[in-house]
Amino acid sequence: MNIYADNAATTKTSRTVIDAMLPYFDKFYANPSSLHTPGQEAMEALTRAREAVAKCIGAKPNEIIFTSGGSEADNQAIVSAAMIGKSKGKMHIISTAFEHHAVLHTLDKLEKEGFKITLLDVHENGMVSAEQVREAICDDTCLVTIMYANNEIGSIQPIKEIGAVCKEKNVLFHTDAVQAVGHVHIDVKDENIDMLSMSAHKFHGPKGVGVLYARTGIRLTNIIEGGAQEKGKRAGTHNMPAIAGMAVAIKEACDAIDTHTPKIVKMRDKLIEGLLQIPHTVLNGDRYSRLPGNVNVCFEGIEGESLLLMLDMDGIYASSGSACTSGSLDPSHVLLAIGRPHEIAHGSLRLSIDYDNTDEEMDYIIEKTKKVVEYLRNMSPVWSDLKKGKREYVIQ
Amino acid sequence: MLYSEKVMDHFKNPRNVGVIEDADGIGEVGNAKCGDIMKIYLKIDNDIITDIKFETFGCGSAIASSSMATELIKGKPVKDALKLTNKAVAEALDGLPPHKMHCSVLAEEAISSAIKDYYDKNNIPYTDDTFKSLAHSHEEE
Ligand SMILES: Cc1ncc(COP(=O)(O)O)c(C=O)c1O
Numbered sequence: 001m002n003i004y005a006d007n008a009a010t011t012k013t014s015r016t017v018i019d020a021m022l023p024y025f026d027k028f029y030a031n032p033s034s035l036h037t038p039g040q041e042a043m044e045a046l047t048r049a050r051e052a053v054a055k056c057i058g059a060k061p062n063e064i065i066f067t068s069g070g071s072e073a074d075n076q077a078i079v080s081a082a083m084i085g086k087s088k089g090k091m092h093i094i095s096t097a098f099e100h101h102a103v104l105h106t107l108d109k110l111e112k113e114g115f116k117i118t119l120l121d122v123h124e125n126g127m128v129s130a131e132q133v134r135e136a137i138c139d140d141t142c143l144v145t146i147m148y149a150n151n152e153i154g155s156i157q158p159i160k161e162i163g164a165v166c167k168e169k170n171v172l173f174h175t176d177a178v179q180a181v182g183h184v185h186i187d188v189k190d191e192n193i194d195m196l197s198m199s200a201h202k203f204h205g206p207k208g209v210g211v212l213y214a215r216t217g218i219r220l221t222n223i224i225e226g227g228a229q230e231k232g233k234r235a236g237t238h239n240m241p242a243i244a245g246m247a248v249a250i251k252e253a254c255d256a257i258d259t260h261t262p263k264i265v266k267m268r269d270k271l272i273e274g275l276l277q278i279p280h281t282v283l284n285g286d287r288y289s290r291l292p293g294n295v296n297v298c299f300e301g302i303e304g305e306s307l308l309l310m311l312d313m314d315g316i317y318a319s320s321g322s323a324c325t326s327g328s329l330d331p332s333h334v335l336l337a338i339g340r341p342h343e344i345a346h347g348s349l350r351l352s353i354d355y356d357n358t359d360e361e362m363d364y365i366i367e368k369t370k371k372v373v374e375y376l377r378n379m380s381p382v383w384s385d386l387k388k389g390k391r392e393y394v395i396q
Numbered sequence: 397m398l399y400s401e402k403v404m405d406h407f408k409n410p411r412n413v414g415v416i417e418d419a420d421g422i423g424e425v426g427n428a429k430c431g432d433i434m435k436i437y438l439k440i441d442n443d444i445i446t447d448i449k450f451e452t453f454g455c456g457s458a459i460a461s462s463s464m465a466t467e468l469i470k471g472k473p474v475k476d477a478l479k480l481t482n483k484a485v486a487e488a489l490d491g492l493p494p495h496k497m498h499c500s501v502l503a504e505e506a507i508s509s510a511i512k513d514y515y516d517k518n519n520i521p522y523t524d525d526t527f528k529s530l531a532h533s534h535e536e537e
């Protein structure tokens with residue numbers, strides 16, 4: 001059996017999306033910035049794509065900027081808000097400790113340029129509250145940027161409430177919704193969102209294309225300088241196949257949320273319950289305010305990369321927040337942010353499932369994971385010490 | 397593939413996993429905080445390593461390095477085992493990715509540490525030089 005359970009990393013491009021993209025390679029290949037007839041045909045397709053994306057999140061078409069993906073959208077949203085703030089002498093930004101690096105590294109850069117950054121603590125269940133945001137806002141605050149749903153532990157934040165606080169305090173609010181768009185219903189107006197980032201490949205669209213939604217009236221700063229595309233705010237010839245694909249993907253995903261979610265949630269809950277039967281295992285992220293397809297657990301006494309390699313041999317494709325998979329010496333900053341100690345954070349497993357997965361696959365994953373965890377624990381000196389009482393269990 | 401076939405072979409079928417209850421020397425290096433711990437158990441008879449076992453908490457290359465290192469010194473005189481370098485372990489595995497070399501360093505250290513334990517228990521004299529890898533290996537990472 002081969003089971004792809006890494007949909008938070010990226011998803012399979014849907015067949016309808018591929019079919020929608022293909023004509024833009026060899027039929028409607030003209031540049032939408034060209035004045036001739038085929039160019040204008042491409043421009044019409046671009047307009048339709050913009051309308052489709054806008055509609056899915058309750059925005060207006062002129063509030064949609066196409067980018068190269070979620071990272072670029074995050075960069076542009078944050079830098080833009082920072083520049084607006086700077087022009088008014090407001091140099092304080094609020095975010096959280098468990099954002100994606102596209103956000104955190106952009107904030108690091110701004111900090112070096114003199115901005116003051118407050119990273120809110122994340123509660124053990126992977127949540128931040130609107131109250132925390134309210135307490136952190138001061139007269140100097142120019143931006144609050146908090147992710148809609150966390151990419152590792154799946155917790156969905158109280159975005160509408162946070163947005164309301166920002167609105168009341170007259171502070172710009174950006175949310176990295178890369179993991180949420182196409183998986184939960186989002187309405188930017190209703191949820192008081194000023195700026196939002198998304199990425200097509202997380203909802204069965206192509207890789208390398210995304211969108212920054214920025215409410216009318218927010219002056220954007222360019223990340224990419226050049227031609228006059230996207231009202232001069234994002235240069236570069238439009239990636240028409242990808243943009244057309246993204247438009248189809250977002251509509252398909254948003255239309256399917258209500259029918260797909262119950263099945264995905266049921267599989268997710270089965271997986272969570274099955275994995276929590278393994279002794280000394282803990283769930284990461286809130287049990288209920290959670291992305292439909294996200295499962296993330298820590299197993300005491302084992303390390304994540306070896307766990308992934310073993311599961312891979314069983315045909316299960318997942319991910320982990322261990323140091324060895326993050327490419328640095330520290331395990332996932334997300335797990336550390338929710339207070340998991342290093343030794344536990346190294347033993348994490350993320351399974352991100354989708355509508356295409358099946359109930360049988362969940363049984364198979366549970367069965368194999370149980371075996372693999374036991375096998376690795378049996379060769380772990382940490383586990384022997386725990387069993388002998390020479391070391392105390394972190395996870396009861 | 398991230399890892400060579402040799403690494404995957406030793407990861408999938410690790411040699412010498414386990415513990416030796418009446419070991420003559422035990423060495424444990426690394427810590428759970430940084431994500432890799434190796435523990436080596438030695439049985440030594442007439443200066444020959446007659447049996448060796450390991451327990452490892454760590455990534456694929458940590459497990460493979462432990463397995464390979466134990467294979468390389470099993471049946472060898474203690475003095476030869478002391479000469480085992482992390483490079484030799486990595487080479488025997490047909491190489492490790494650069495950011496995984498620390499796993500082979502850990503294997504070298506674990507063996508040195510187990511031999512030191514054996515020397516200490518048996519009052520065998522040694523100089524500072526004998527176990528210099530234990531003091532320096534972290535800089536080499
Ligand atoms: C929460 C979050 N933000 C941003 C990104 C970056 O998106 P992209 O890969 O499209 O640049 C990702 C995807 O890895 C993500 O999960």
Ligand SMILES: [Zn+2]
Nearest residue numbers: 324432455458
């Ligand atoms: Zn390692």
